[in-house]
Amino acid sequence: MEGKHFEKIVSWRFRLVFGLFLLLAVIILTRIFYISVIKHDDYSAIADRQHRLREVLPARRGSIFFQDRFGNEKIAAFSSDTYDLSVSPKSIKDPLDVAHKLAVLFNKIPADYLPKLQKPDDPFEIVEKNVSVEMADAIDEAKIPTLSFLPSTQRIYPGRRLGASVLGFIGYKDNDVTGLYGIEKKFQKEMTGTSGLFEGDKDASGFWVALGQRNVQNAVNGSDLVLTVDYNIQERLAAELSKVKEKWGADSGLAVVIEPKTGKILALATDPDFDPNEYFKEKNYQVFKNPAVESTYELGSVMKPVTMAAGIDTGVLNPDTKYEDSGKVKIGSYTIQNFDQQAHGVNTMTQVLEKSLNTGAVFAGRLVGKENFKKYISGFGFGSLLGTDLPGEVPGNISNLNFNRDIDYATASFGQGIAATPLQMASAMGAIANNGKLMRPYIVEKIRNPDGEEAVTTPEVIRQAIRPETSETLSKMLVSVVRNGFEGHAIIKGYFIAAKTGTAQISSNDRKGYTGEFIHTFIGYAPAFNPRFLIYVQLNKPRGNIFAANTLTTTFHTLTEYLLNYFEVPPDEPLK
Numbered sequence: 001m002e003g004k005h006f007e008k009i010v011s012w013r014f015r016l017v018f019g020l021f022l023l024l025a026v027i028i029l030t031r032i033f034y035i036s037v038i039k040h041d042d043y044s045a046i047a048d049r050q051h052r053l054r055e056v057l058p059a060r061r062g063s064i065f066f067q068d069r070f071g072n073e074k075i076a077a078f079s080s081d082t083y084d085l086s087v088s089p090k091s092i093k094d095p096l097d098v099a100h101k102l103a104v105l106f107n108k109i110p111a112d113y114l115p116k117l118q119k120p121d122d123p124f125e126i127v128e129k130n131v132s133v134e135m136a137d138a139i140d141e142a143k144i145p146t147l148s149f150l151p152s153t154q155r156i157y158p159g160r161r162l163g164a165s166v167l168g169f170i171g172y173k174d175n176d177v178t179g180l181y182g183i184e185k186k187f188q189k190e191m192t193g194t195s196g197l198f199e200g201d202k203d204a205s206g207f208w209v210a211l212g213q214r215n216v217q218n219a220v221n222g223s224d225l226v227l228t229v230d231y232n233i234q235e236r237l238a239a240e241l242s243k244v245k246e247k248w249g250a251d252s253g254l255a256v257v258i259e260p261k262t263g264k265i266l267a268l269a270t271d272p273d274f275d276p277n278e279y280f281k282e283k284n285y286q287v288f289k290n291p292a293v294e295s296t297y298e299l300g301s302v303m304k305p306v307t308m309a310a311g312i313d314t315g316v317l318n319p320d321t322k323y324e325d326s327g328k329v330k331i332g333s334y335t336i337q338n339f340d341q342q343a344h345g346v347n348t349m350t351q352v353l354e355k356s357l358n359t360g361a362v363f364a365g366r367l368v369g370k371e372n373f374k375k376y377i378s379g380f381g382f383g384s385l386l387g388t389d390l391p392g393e394v395p396g397n398i399s400n401l402n403f404n405r406d407i408d409y410a411t412a413s414f415g416q417g418i419a420a421t422p423l424q425m426a427s428a429m430g431a432i433a434n435n436g437k438l439m440r441p442y443i444v445e446k447i448r449n450p451d452g453e454e455a456v457t458t459p460e461v462i463r464q465a466i467r468p469e470t471s472e473t474l475s476k477m478l479v480s481v482v483r484n485g486f487e488g489h490a491i492i493k494g495y496f497i498a499a500k501t502g503t504a505q506i507s508s509n510d511r512k513g514y515t516g517e518f519i520h521t522f523i524g525y526a527p528a529f530n531p532r533f534l535i536y537v538q539l540n541k542p543r544g545n546i547f548a549a550n551t552l553t554t555t556f557h558t559l560t561e562y563l564l565n566y567f568e569v570p571p572d573e574p575l576k
Contacts, residue, residue, distance in 0.1 A: 059193030062222035169276035193222035263439030300504025303415030310376035365413030494571030499524025520548035
């Protein structure tokens with residue numbers, strides 16, 4: 001009995017052990033199946049990563065160029081190879097010694113580095129960014145413990161503040177480097193390019209095996225941009241704007257030079273401006289905006305030529321049409337007066353522009369009629385986007401004209417109650433200069449890909465705002481403004497110059513009435529009957545003088561004289 005009992009125990013234990021081995025075998029086989037079949041791709045990738053080297057090959061961002069009148073290019077923005085310097089604080093034995101060495105190299109003090117170096121558990125800290133290749137060689141000779149060089153790039157704007165409101169700058173957004181303002185933002189896609197990829201075998205130490213398999217997808221660098229901006233004109237425009245803004249203590253100012261026949265923006269300056277190399281130092285982010293397209297203003301009497309153009313084009317008036325100025329116009333409970341609050345008697349429409357009479361503009365607007373007036377205002381580009389390639393463009397605001405109120409149409413005739421961007425105003429006057437053709441303003445002339453192929457911007461007519469005959473008539477009237485106004489200070493002997501000023505009241509924040517502050521504007525083109533350029537200058541809240549004719553005439557004269565000489569424009573009027 002005992003023998004049989006023993007055999008049963010042995011048999012039971014054998015079966016138990018066998019079962020356990022069988023279960024273990026099933027588990028192992030299941031695991032093998034899971035790893036080799038179900039998770040094959042995942043583990044294969046892990047193994048591949050252990051034996052394969054992968055590196056992203058960054059694309060170089062395209063450069064931006066200004067040019068001169070001969071087409072010679074001058075670099076405005078480019079990317080330079082640099083390094084970021086990193087250390088491993090936990091492996092540094094003497095943080096103070098390392099801090100002293102870094103301080104000597106970068107002309108700083110040790111205290112600038114010690115907070116990062118004195119972290120005993122920190123494996124990685126970046127201590128300097130955008131170190132040049134030349135500087136990196138000097139640092140390497142210093143033999144600083146645990147120091148590493150991380151390849152990087154730095155965006156450089158060699159002109160510093162020159163054209164900053166046009167160029168914008170790049171920075172980080174969602175951990176990616178991207179254009180944040182200006183052309184850098186608008187043409188982000190074109191300038192970025194496409195990153196490449198390098199794959200190859202690596203040894204146990206992590207180094208590339210030259211004889212192993214490899215796959216290289218080359219990076220495609222970004223395209224370059226060649227702007228219409230002439231750097232010589234840009235420098236002079238910025239200098240004159242800064243000078244006149246400082247002279248009259250204005251809060252801000254801007255100036256634009258365009259080519260009326262094509263819509264090219266030859267220069268665009270703002271003040272205050274900024275240095276895109278050090279944009280992070282600016283406390284007022286509003287300075288990054290380009291007010292020429294991103295801000296709107298009630299611009300005052302520079303709108304009167306548009307009102308006259310509507311009247312002449314519809315045939316309801318001509319330059320010699322007369323009206324009697326009593327000094328004021330009553331519309332309901334409102335009273336509109338001239339800038340000097342004086343009556344000027346009988347005047348022609350040309351004299352209305354020469355003397356900048358508000359009552360004369362109201363007279364002309366009434367002859368045109370509300371429906372036609374609104375049609376022409378819209379036809380000149382006000383209240384809609386021009387489609388410029390500068391980012392952030394806003395359409396302006398002529399919504400007051402939708403309410404069909406007499407007072408709104410009356411004030412709009414001399415540029416109050418409707419708002420426009422400076423570029424809209426410059427383009428509208430450009431249409432008067434350009435046989436009535438409203439051109440799309442643009443600032444990128446060429447997009448050049450890495451292979452050297454160029455996509456060249458073609459000038460584009462938005463619409464025919466007025467007839468060519470009307471354009472010529474308006475130009476003659478505006479020449480008369482220069483000859484008989486501004487105390488003769490806008491005249492340049494030998495040239496027909498067309499121009500108009502505007503002194504506009506600034507509306508209050510609650511949009512109920514106006515403050516005692518003003519916007520001064522001077523806009524003109526030359527030669528008047530074959531225009532090579534148009535100049536627009538604006539001061540916001542100047543002090544010490546109420547009228548734009550007194551604050552901006554000298555600046556306009558100086559810029560006009562400079563541009564006539566720069567472009568070598570021959571006189572178009574025989575010298576007497």
